[in-house]
Amino acid sequence: MPRHAHHGRSSAPQGPSQRQLRAGELVRHALVEILREEEISDPALVGVSVTVTEVRVSPDLRHATIFVEPLGGGHAPEVVDGLNRHAKFMRGRLGRMIDMKFTPALKFLHDESFNEAARMNRLFDDPKVKKDLVRRDLAADEPSDGWKDPDSKKDWD
Numbered sequence: 001m002p003r004h005a006h007h008g009r010s011s012a013p014q015g016p017s018q019r020q021l022r023a024g025e026l027v028r029h030a031l032v033e034i035l036r037e038e039e040i041s042d043p044a045l046v047g048v049s050v051t052v053t054e055v056r057v058s059p060d061l062r063h064a065t066i067f068v069e070p071l072g073g074g075h076a077p078e079v080v081d082g083l084n085r086h087a088k089f090m091r092g093r094l095g096r097m098i099d100m101k102f103t104p105a106l107k108f109l110h111d112e113s114f115n116e117a118a119r120m121n122r123l124f125d126d127p128k129v130k131k132d133l134v135r136r137d138l139a140a141d142e143p144s145d146g147w148k149d150p151d152s153k154k155d156w157d
Contacts, residue, residue: 016057027057048075050083051069054067061102061104062104091103
């Protein structure tokens, strides 16, 4: 008999633990404060407002991936590079603001979800796609079991 039996657990990958989610939110809130209060002298970050959309923390809480979106979405690669250049500085500030055993190493990435949402909206606005969506909506309103609505005037005229 195996020593460490898996009792009812699937081998499928699981999402982040509650601990990781709490740590990620703690780091996200602290980074928002740091970005709002600190003057970071980098040409890519001057006058740029950055939204911290999500922080994903590794299971050991030693690494954090921070997803950011510059206001307006412009110059994202330059802004992300600027944030990564100052990641050690922000980690130092973060260590003073949060109460965790380890201050995670920070890695900034551009949050592509906004671009993907805009792409999906453009697809849904395409006349060909709209036509299919309207057809599907109409088909969903019709009874599928052959039953006809007795109040419908179509059958009684």
